[in-house]
Amino acid sequence: MFEHLEKYAGDPIFGLNEAFHRDVHPQKVNLTIGLYYDNAGCIPVLSSVRTAEQRRAQEPEPRTYLPMEGLAPYREAVQKLVFGAQHQALQAGRVATIQSVGGTGALKVGADFLHLAYPDSQIWISDPAWDNHHSIFQGAGVPTHSYAYYDPATKSLRFDQMLAELRELPPKSFVLLHPCCHNPTGVDLSPEQWLQLIPVLAEQELIPFLDMAYQGFGAGLDEDAFAVRAMADAGLVFLVANSFSKNLSLYGERCGGLSVVCATRDEADGVLGQLKAVVRRIYSSPPAHGGHITSAVLNDPQLYAAWVQEVAGMRERIAFVRKQTHEQLSAKLPSYDSSYFVKQTGMFTYTGLSSRQLLALRERHGVYIIDSGRISVPGLNTRNIAYFTDAMADVLS
Ligand code: PLP
Numbered sequence: 001m002f003e004h005l006e007k008y009a010g011d012p013i014f015g016l017n018e019a020f021h022r023d024v025h026p027q028k029v030n031l032t033i034g035l036y037y038d039n040a041g042c043i044p045v046l047s048s049v050r051t052a053e054q055r056r057a058q059e060p061e062p063r064t065y066l067p068m069e070g071l072a073p074y075r076e077a078v079q080k081l082v083f084g085a086q087h088q089a090l091q092a093g094r095v096a097t098i099q100s101v102g103g104t105g106a107l108k109v110g111a112d113f114l115h116l117a118y119p120d121s122q123i124w125i126s127d128p129a130w131d132n133h134h135s136i137f138q139g140a141g142v143p144t145h146s147y148a149y150y151d152p153a154t155k156s157l158r159f160d161q162m163l164a165e166l167r168e169l170p171p172k173s174f175v176l177l178h179p180c181c182h183n184p185t186g187v188d189l190s191p192e193q194w195l196q197l198i199p200v201l202a203e204q205e206l207i208p209f210l211d212m213a214y215q216g217f218g219a220g221l222d223e224d225a226f227a228v229r230a231m232a233d234a235g236l237v238f239l240v241a242n243s244f245s246k247n248l249s250l251y252g253e254r255c256g257g258l259s260v261v262c263a264t265r266d267e268a269d270g271v272l273g274q275l276k277a278v279v280r281r282i283y284s285s286p287p288a289h290g291g292h293i294t295s296a297v298l299n300d301p302q303l304y305a306a307w308v309q310e311v312a313g314m315r316e317r318i319a320f321v322r323k324q325t326h327e328q329l330s331a332k333l334p335s336y337d338s339s340y341f342v343k344q345t346g347m348f349t350y351t352g353l354s355s356r357q358l359l360a361l362r363e364r365h366g367v368y369i370i371d372s373g374r375i376s377v378p379g380l381n382t383r384n385i386a387y388f389t390d391a392m393a394d395v396l397s
Helices: 012-022 047-058 072-083 102-117 131-139 159-167 191-203 223-233 265-282 288-299 301-332 355-365 385-396
Strands: 095-101 123-127 144-148 174-177 207-212 238-243 255-261 348-350 374-376
Touching: 047 288, 047 301, 072 095, 072 223, 072 238, 072 255, 072 288, 095 102, 095 265, 102 131, 102 207, 102 238, 102 255, 102 265, 123 131, 131 144, 131 174, 144 159, 159 191, 191 223, 207 223, 255 265, 255 288, 288 301, 301 385, 355 385
Parallel strands: 123 144, 123 174, 174 207, 207 238
Antiparallel strands: 095 255, 238 255, 348 374
């Protein structure tokens, strides 16, 4: 009955990650998957999370269902983190927020919701993209297209072309944007560029969908939300998906949020109802354990303060590794411009390495990088940077 179905090719990133684990190279380096590793190469359990879990273990509660929209204190904490505690859109009750199944779940619920609201609309996604953006929206019945974003020649943003293309879109088109730490390129809009883009979105009546999977990993928790807050200040109607997978290191607990900024409180009430209806049809209610832990960390002033420090630690380590890599490459290969390591931000860097160079890195040195040349920077640490930059110098010279 199902023989006619195509075989699922699997996710190329997960496939390469598995190949890395099979490799017996003694100095192998894994720069494939988008996970934050600490300097010892481990995925951290944050102390704020550990304390929240210990407290919860001491007072076990029945494992009942959460509401379709998730825990109320979790949703409030998402709003404060994403928009800033005092934002007038929150005070006006114009934001409908649900707890979601990670950032991916927020994108899926948002995609279904947008398709329901505007069945004929289509979405434009950055080129290059996090591949799942195309899959999620196509899966929700929303056709996808690309807009110009990254210029391989300069390893930076094609801002003018991006603006020009967005100016041509039909009204009520959806536009997927990354407020910070663009995946896969690490190239972001500056605050000034966001302020130039916002009037274009407003004039064209476009509906932005912001995907913020790495809040806190770029310039800071507030700084990284600049675009979100500037759009809310400008009175735009838009969606924001946020994820706690990276900044709380809670990957498998599936914690995120979806917020829809509306024109009025009444509209937000109606939107919340529709989001609940979408959730009910897909998974009924979000996971409770991660929800309680996230809510405890974000709502307890001491745990929150500890968490802010832990996020700063992760962000600073990424910046340190970027700087070290750039300095070592400049010394080992003076003719090679490696400044992109420090100009790009967040978890990812787009190297522009060719397939031949990527294969040589893998076969000669056990250095694993995905086919697009995207590096997941936290795979580097003080023990392997020198080895990695030697390997880069070898394949680049
Ligand atoms: N959006 C982007 C751009 C991502 O890079 C990721 C994770 O890799 C997600 C969304 C999904 O986040 P989550 O793992 O919380 O589902």
